[in-house]
Amino acid sequence: MSGYLLRAVSVLGEDKVDVLIDGGIISEVSKKPLAPTGVRTIDCDGLVALPGLVDLHTHLREPGREDSETVESGSAAAALGGFVAIHAMANTNPVADTAGVVEQVYRLGREAGWCDVRPVGAVTVGLHGTQLAELAAMAHSAARVRVFSDDGKCVADPILMRRALEYVKAFDGVIAQHAQEPRLTEDAQMNEGFVSSQLGLRGWPAVAEESIISRDVLLAEHVGSRLHVCHVSTAGSVEIVRWAKSRGVMVTAEVTPHHLLLTDELARSYDPRYKVNPPLRRDEDVQALRQGLADGTIDAVATDHAPHPVEDKECEWSSAAFGMIGLQSALSVVQTTMVETGLMTWAEVSDRMSTRPARIGSLRDHGRPIAVGEPAHVVLLDPRGKSAFTLEANASKSRNSPFLGMELHGHVEATFLRGRATVLDGKLVG
């Protein structure tokens, strides 16, 4: 019914073109101005068009913790952040370890309509790490789960990880590991390093992440399976992934926006908004992560959007919950850390935030180029200037983000999901 003409938009930050969105697809791309009738024109002077963003790692908290987030509120925040597809992690209550729960989350996402919600299936029943969940049943359900993760917890038992990696080959699934050796990180609060020694907070050593990743890439190589590593946070982890890829292991990795910017120095404030899992690390780690993302060792930026109610963050550090929300601020942080620094171009950003995540999640109609005939999943970004990330603009039900109240680079002007505008003029479309 209604189409859109994006006039003089810079696709991937390159030459300006006119892009016509009609009937759910990109119907025309032209260097010469177009003059179609019956469509709404958006003047895109100064704007950059990227393919709609795909998040591999989001916590929507529904079912079970609807006080902190729902599928509806979380996916609305995602749309405002420029996302057209998000992967909802399985650590809900009840856990998403059956076809029933994943189909429920899938249905809620469709009803909300803000973006494509793809449920992630748990690897083990109840996330207890002892028995495989019915992975095939989830894969063959209406939710068509392809990504499986016990995120929040690590699949620590090596035999279980091996079986999971083998088992999903039958339906081209992928195991996404939250790499955290449990025995090395009991009651850990922040990165183990010089800062933690001064602050008196129990440390979460880098080796607890790196040892699991080492083990898992070797397992993946041995059984010939795909592996995805969630929220890589250390320089050592980047090295291991790089080494594994050089051997032909089918491993992919993601990094959060906050790990590209923030360090453990911020814990000195004891402000629990900086308490995340995996923890904020040293500056050397931040630099290595940026380099890894730039050279493609790290395949994707994934938000690990982790909503928590106010009471779980306004308390002493050791009692606080881990995590920060991040869907709305993600693109800005990436612009700040990677584009403004000259480490990546917008084309590379679209590769890490759309193309590769879509491929890892087996989403066939996402991550496609902005070209004629492709599904019209587009985000329009204004990279100029800075704007405040305000509480009013925050669509999440939670507000645990250090970026709230800060001035951030760029902002999302519009988001199109399959040719339908979910966000226009930086606001949700009713």
Next chain:
Amino acid sequence: MKRHLLSASDLNVDDAILILDTAEELAKLVDGPVKKLPTLRGRTVVNLFYEDSTRTRISFEAAAKRLSADVINFTAKGSSVSKGESLKDTALTLQAMGADAVIVRHSASGAAHQLAASGWIAGSVINAGDGTHEHPSQALLDAFTMRRHLRGSKGDLAGVRVTIVGDVLHSRVARSNVLLLATLGAEVTLVAPPTLMPFGVEQWPCEISYDLDRVLPRTEALMMLRVQGERMNNAFFPSMREYSRGYGLDDKRASALSPEAIVMHPGPMNRGLEISAGAADGLRSVIVEQVANGVSVRMAILYLLLGGAFVEEVSL
């Protein structure tokens, strides 16, 4: 033919066809009025069964007795072989008793090979199933059954499309069948969840698939393997229900087979897990016939191993 039958790979195509042809002749005689043949009179055959298996043991016993051999049954249920010692002691005792053939079933892979190579026994060693390694007489009776239904009881199995479904990783029946069927020229496809396929299976002489429904329509002989429900406790599959859904032969899948296809199972069956009652008892099932064929095939094995002189004994 060699002196022992330890592995299906011991048999070349001529050996295998000789066994099948001999079994055909014996089956004809034994199906009819002949209940006993004098051929192995005076020979002693020992059933050395360390693992419980009434079915296989009785099959070998019947085969030996029909050829008038004397049969001695030794069952060592529950006994574990520590450092090979009790296997050795037992073998030396059997040798002293004058066993012409020892049929051995053991929970340790390689037990039959060790017995044959040890020099403790002068007679023939027949492997009736060793751990998760091999079960050659089962593969032979399976091939015999397939040949009867699909190739008119003659020749080899060239081009026959066989699909074997189930816990391949732990199955000695699968291993022996893949080897023998390849020797006989059949086209074998293994179907199982990836967790139940052995590492290195890509180098076996067969195809593999994780998708049973895709393979069924072209299958001429479908062999369902027994799956132990307890395997789910070692994370080989999440639950018995999910296993059945993906890899069980239910009534619907049975009717997707061509009408001429046959359904086989080495037994014992877990009705409702890897095979439905309808499929087990249905028109295409040859499972009961497999048991009868087992006796003829084992008679052929005993006759061919014991019915003449060993090559070393004869001066040419």
Next chain:
Amino acid sequence: MDVAQREVLDSGDINRALSRIAHEILEKNKGVQDLVLLGIPTRGAHIAQRLARAIADIEGIAIPVGTIDVTLHRDDLRSRPTRALLPTVIPTSGIDGKKVVLIDDVLFSGRTIRAALDAMGELGRPSQVQLAVLVDRGHRELPIRADYVGKNLPTSLKEHVRVSIMETDGSDSVSISGTPTSGAE
């Protein structure tokens, strides 16, 4: 080493002998009633087929003919490597109450015929068993005699009798080899 072979029966001799045997069988049994021919494979089986055809030509009636393999009943199995089994095909009318004529190419020690009698014993109870052979070379080790003989061929134990028939060897011929040249036995 060259082994001298002399032909003692050529194809004409063989055919005449078989024709005569066919007539003798009919004469002795006064016709074809209840008659069954069983040949001992391999050559005996083909000879049985030829006799059956000859009898059918004479009487104008087809008679049942089959084969009986004696391997499983031999008493000398252990002296040689295992022999492959040959086919046993009993005519559908069976052998119970029938007059069975066993047919073989050479009668020698008699042990093959003894095994054939044992094998037949498992399959039924004929009213009579007769024996027809192409060649009798003597040296019986058991009390067995043939009812119909193509040719009596006295031989020494050192000699070897070779029977060739068209169906398996490409020609019809019986020859003896290994005759001691000195002439002494």
